[in-house]
Amino acid sequence: MLKLAIDFGTSVTKIFKLGSGIVLAEATCVTVTKDSGEVRAFGNEAKRLLGKTAEQTDVCFPVYEGEIVSEKLAGALLAYFLKKVTGGKTSVDALFSVPCGCSVASREKIYRAAKAAGIARVSFAEVPFLSALGQDVPLSDSNPVFAIDIGAGVSSVAAFSLDGIIAGLSMNVGGNNMDIHIIDHIAENFNLKIGSLTSEKLKNTVGSLVEDDNQSTIINGRDIQTGRPRSVTVSSSDIVFPIRVYVDKIVEYADLVLKKLPAEVSAAMCKNGLYLSGGVCGIAGLPEYVAEKMQMEAHISSDPQMSVVLGGGRAVGNAALLRRIRME
Ligand SMILES: Nc1ncnc2c1ncn2[C@@H]1O[C@H](COP(=O)(O)OP(=O)(O)OP(=O)(O)O)[C@@H](O)[C@H]1O
Ligand SMILES: [Mg+2]
Missing domain, CATH: 3.30.420.40 (ATPase, nucleotide binding domain)
Structure with missing residues (x-):
């Protein structure tokens, strides 16, 4: 079979x-x-x-x-x-x-x-x-692991060992929320209507949580006033807000999970750090941003989308x- x-x-x-x-x-x-x-x-x-x-x-x-x-x-x-x-x-x-x-x-x-x-x-x-296994994290009954997976439609946060989930949750927050919010943001700030493929591509190419990142790209859409096609140059800082809002939400939930843990588990967690996976973790500077917010070391593989x-x-x-x- x-x-x-x-x-x-x-x-x-x-x-x-x-x-x-x-x-x-x-x-x-x-x-x-x-x-x-x-x-x-x-x-x-x-x-x-x-x-x-x-x-x-x-x-x-x-x-x-x-x-x-x-x-x-x-x-x-x-x-x-x-x-x-x-x-x-x-x-x-x-x-x-x-x-x-x-x-x-x-x-x-x-x-x-x-x-x-x-x-x-x-x-x-x-x-x-699966996220932890995909990153070669050894699972045992005594060594708890903390993992965050950020996908397109759902994100999972959990502290667990081989014995089971100690505390965890999933929430309907992910890359799709960012893409939709970016569409509204570009309409408001550039007077340009863009489609969801363009929005996703924009997030994946210049989306960044690195401070003062100034990567940029040219995108095409329809001018909201004239209805005519128009292109604009968009840089990382132009779309940082609709990305950060959702990462902050996930961090907020991750923090709630950590607060529910027994003291011994909590201590082990802080020592081991957290393991990130999911396509959205490809956003430049995301691991460092989460590590800073959570006050924990953040580990990530070279291809986080494939970890699971x-x-x-x-x-x-x-x-x-x-x-x-x-x-x-
Ligand atoms: N380099 C990148 N930078 C930012 N986001 C990215 C990048 N590559 C892919 N993504 C985003 O990651 C998401 C897809 O990730 P993933 O494959 O982990 O999700 P999924 O498993 O399909 O969804 P879910 O787990 O929510 O059901 C999409 O929102 C996609 O736009
Ligand atoms: Mg997934």
Whole structure:
């Protein structure tokens, strides 16, 4: 039986195949014909059409804020990804990563979509465990770890050991909030209407929490007064506010989690530092910013967006470990 770790993210689906490594990272996106409900395009091909489709086509994201909102589209998209990575021939045993504290109802939705996609065996593990494993953090019963994952639609914060979550939560805050806020911010300050692909690209290229960072880029949009196309140069400092607001929110929640910990755990946490993962951690200066705010050392891997699926890959390759971290 082929073993996979699947991170069915709000923005990007990542798949790890045991024996091969990461075999897929594509937008969790489909396009649908309005009248017939037929799915036309999948993954990256579908996302490229965002904001560019005519009346007859909808661009849909079947996972919203970490939770499946359309089981039908989620199942179809998973089936497409599976076919890509397995050729559709083998029986599959898949471990899905889910946000910290994910409800039974949310997991049932993933279960049904996975079954519809033809996955034979389905299990679940919470993001913080996988994030740490993906960063090669040794997990034990006695050494607690503190991890923060910042995704597109949901962020998870938890202090945990191999014995389980000591304190943790997930919140519907992430990169998508930043993208939407950047659209409003550019409209207000530059009189320019931009689309969500442009906004995301802007965040990912010049978004920065480094003080006085002055990287810049040229973006295109529609002038709000004249309705004509126009381009402007936007720099890091122009969009720092809509990024910082959400990072501050996540730090606020992380602080709440820390305050709930027993004294011994708290002390260990401060000594070990915190482990960051998730695509949004690619923002320049974010690890240093969080470290400063939390007054703790912040560790991060060279590819934070892949930490969770890499951790999933480690777990599916180690039955004893998987038994410990799998959700019942
Ligand atoms: N270099 C970068 N700088 C800033 N943000 C980035 C960068 N690269 C990707 N992102 C953002 O990271 C997010 C995607 O990260 P990730 O893949 O961890 O999320 P996800 O797993 O799809 O979502 P979630 O975990 O919330 O369900 C998107 O908002 C994307 O724009
Ligand atoms: Mg994620």
